[in-house]
Amino acid sequence: MDDETYDPPQRLRRLPSWLLSRAAGAAGAHVAAGFAQERMRKHHFTVLTTLVEQGPASQASLGRRLGIDRSDMAAVAADLERDGLIARERDPADRRRNVVTATTAGRTTLARLDARVDAAQEQLLEPLTAPEREQLVELLTRLVRG
Amino acid sequence: MDDETYDPPQRLRRLPSWLLSRAAGAAGAHVAAGFAQERMRKHHFTVLTTLVEQGPASQASLGRRLGIDRSDMAAVAADLERDGLIARERDPADRRRNVVTATTAGRTTLARLDARVDAAQEQLLEPLTAPEREQLVELLTRLVRG
DNA sequence: CTCATCTCAGGCTGACTGAGATCT
DNA sequence: CAGATCTCAGTCGGCCTGAGATGA
Numbered sequence: 001m002d003d004e005t006y007d008p009p010q011r012l013r014r015l016p017s018w019l020l021s022r023a024a025g026a027a028g029a030h031v032a033a034g035f036a037q038e039r040m041r042k043h044h045f046t047v048l049t050t051l052v053e054q055g056p057a058s059q060a061s062l063g064r065r066l067g068i069d070r071s072d073m074a075a076v077a078a079d080l081e082r083d084g085l086i087a088r089e090r091d092p093a094d095r096r097r098n099v100v101t102a103t104t105a106g107r108t109t110l111a112r113l114d115a116r117v118d119a120a121q122e123q124l125l126e127p128l129t130a131p132e133r134e135q136l137v138e139l140l141t142r143l144v145r146g
Numbered sequence: 147m148d149d150e151t152y153d154p155p156q157r158l159r160r161l162p163s164w165l166l167s168r169a170a171g172a173a174g175a176h177v178a179a180g181f182a183q184e185r186m187r188k189h190h191f192t193v194l195t196t197l198v199e200q201g202p203a204s205q206a207s208l209g210r211r212l213g214i215d216r217s218d219m220a221a222v223a224a225d226l227e228r229d230g231l232i233a234r235e236r237d238p239a240d241r242r243r244n245v246v247t248a249t250t251a252g253r254t255t256l257a258r259l260d261a262r263v264d265a266a267q268e269q270l271l272e273p274l275t276a277p278e279r280e281q282l283v284e285l286l287t288r289l290v291r292g
Numbered sequence: 293c294t295c296a297t298c299t300c301a302g303g304c305t306g307a308c309t310g311a312g313a314t315c316t
Numbered sequence: 317c318a319g320a321t322c323t324c325a326g327t328c329g330g331c332c333t334g335a336g337a338t339g340a
Contacts, residue, residue: 007211009199017173019286024170027163053155065153096315096321127292136285140165146273242297
């Protein structure tokens with residue numbers, strides 16, 4: 001049999017949903033590999049970048065904004081706190097809340113993660129020219145908004 | 147707090163890998179919803195469409211071509227056989243192999259699944275014009291090949 | 293004997309639910 | 317009291333490995 005390799009049928013290869021799934025899988029692998037070199041994962045980057053861009057927030061607020069489950073957020077926050085990348089303090093105005101803040105070490109680590117993420121984008125988009133990359137981002141942005 | 151909604155930071159919104167992940171997630175949800183109405187899942191469609199497009203094959207061959215694990219393939223084949231959508235027979239030329247063939251009922255079901263899949267693509271791509279859809283498919287195809 | 297195939301049992305991870313403790 | 321928050325235990329699906337039975 002001459003079917004040793006990954007080689008799905010044309011029907012699948014032409015489906016936008018299939019192409020998106022494959023491209024997203026490749027992109028996720030690139031990004032995850034970059035994070036792994038810093039002993040981090042996607043959620044850790046997402047939370048850190050949000051804290052630095054938008055300032056301190058409660059875990060529940062972060063979860064809602066980022067689509068991270070409350071339960072997973074508890075674990076991610078525990079990881080980041082253990083590594084000294086965030087500080088968690090009871091909100092004095094609402095003592096149910098853990099207010100999460102990026103530390104200086106958190107910002108330093110985020111800078112490294114940012115570089116890893118950008119490198120992963122470059123690897124992913126390598127087959128496309130600069131205008132094509134812009135076009136892709138624009139089309140995807142409209143898909144995601146719709 | 148005015149953060150009730152899903153609203154990730156700009157850094158994420160502009161990342162190609164993030165856009166791809168979101169778009170693929172939406173696409174996957176549309177497609178899965180369509181399959182669910184036929185009490186099927188992605189792998190069942192993938193296997194059926196491959197059998198109809200490329201003809202009978204062993205489970206191992208299907209698995210290699212489609213990137214489906216041998217173990218999951220065994221379960222999917224059992225499902226499809228139970229529903230009468232495929233026939234499984236020992237290959238007389240190599241009795242290790244289960245040769246899998248789409249039945250008439252399998253082709254009928256595939257036609258319904260095809261319609262569901264196409265409807266899902268239409269929903270997904272609704273924000274884009276026809277030329278934009280072609281452009282997106284072309285860019286994604288090159289990304290996936292690279 | 294070595295290797296491929298099919299199958300089942302089970303592990304791992306990401307996404308999620310339920311429930312309890314704490315607090316508004 | 318109802319409702320929000322944080323946390324842990326546990327479920328469920330997709331994806332994978334290991335190993336046994338069968339056969340080339």
